[in-house]
Amino acid sequence: MAGHRLPVQRxxxxxxxxxxxxxxxxxxxxxxxxxxxxVAIELVPSSLDLATFGDRVPLWRLxxxxxxxxxxxxxxxxxxxxxxxxxxxxxxALTSALSTALGLPASRIDQTRSGGN
Numbered sequence: 001m002a003g004h005r006l007p008v009q010r011x012x013x014x015x016x017x018x019x020x021x022x023x024x025x026x027x028x029x030x031x032x033x034x035x036x037x038x039v040a041i042e043l044v045p046s047s048l049d050l051a052t053f054g055d056r057v058p059l060w061r062l063x064x065x066x067x068x069x070x071x072x073x074x075x076x077x078x079x080x081x082x083x084x085x086x087x088x089x090x091x092x093a094l095t096s097a098l099s100t101a102l103g104l105p106a107s108r109i110d111q112t113r114s115g116g117n
Contacts, residue, residue, distance in 0.1 A: 014086055015041075015074055015077075015078065015086065015090070016041070018086050018087050018090040018091075019039065019041065019072065019090055019094070021087075022087075022090055022091050022094050023039060023094065026094070026098060026109055026110075029111060030102075030104075030108070030109075033102050033104065036068045037068045037069075037070065037098065037101060037102070038068065038069050038070070039069075039070045039071075039072060039094075040069070040070070040071045040072070041071070041072050041073075041074050042071055042072070042073055042074065043073070043074050043075055044073055044074075044075050044076070045057065045058050045061070045073045045076065049061055049073075057073075057076045058073060058076065059072065059073055059076050059077050059080070059092075059093040059096070059097075060072050060073060060093050060094075060096070060097040061073075062097070062100060062101055068101045068102070070094075070097045070098070070101055072090075072093060072094070072097070077089050077090060077093050080092075080093075091110060094109075095109045095110040
């Protein structure tokens with residue numbers, strides 16, 4: 001008797017799925033660089049984050065010092081997703097954050113883009 005194929009289960013949280021998918025993709029491409037990276041998700045930026053960025057609402061922030069701790073801000077990314085789609089909005093935010101944290105060009109983080117973003 002042949003084995004049964006189970007349907008691929010997707011979590012009920014598309015945002016977390018998009019984050020995990022992109023991070024796994026980058027970790028496959030840049031395993032050594034990604035070892036020290038941690039990513040957290042907060043719903044919205046704090047008032048300090050908002051003050052730091054002036055008239056822009058940040059999509060992410062880096063931890064203090066030279067850390068490779070990235071915090072994504074879910075609601076601002078989801079707001080942007082209304083215009084470009086969730087996967088694209090997550091990919092853009094993570095590409096920018098990882099590029100800054102790792103000191104690599106965006107095109108190394110997201111190799112599907114020739115010039116990066």
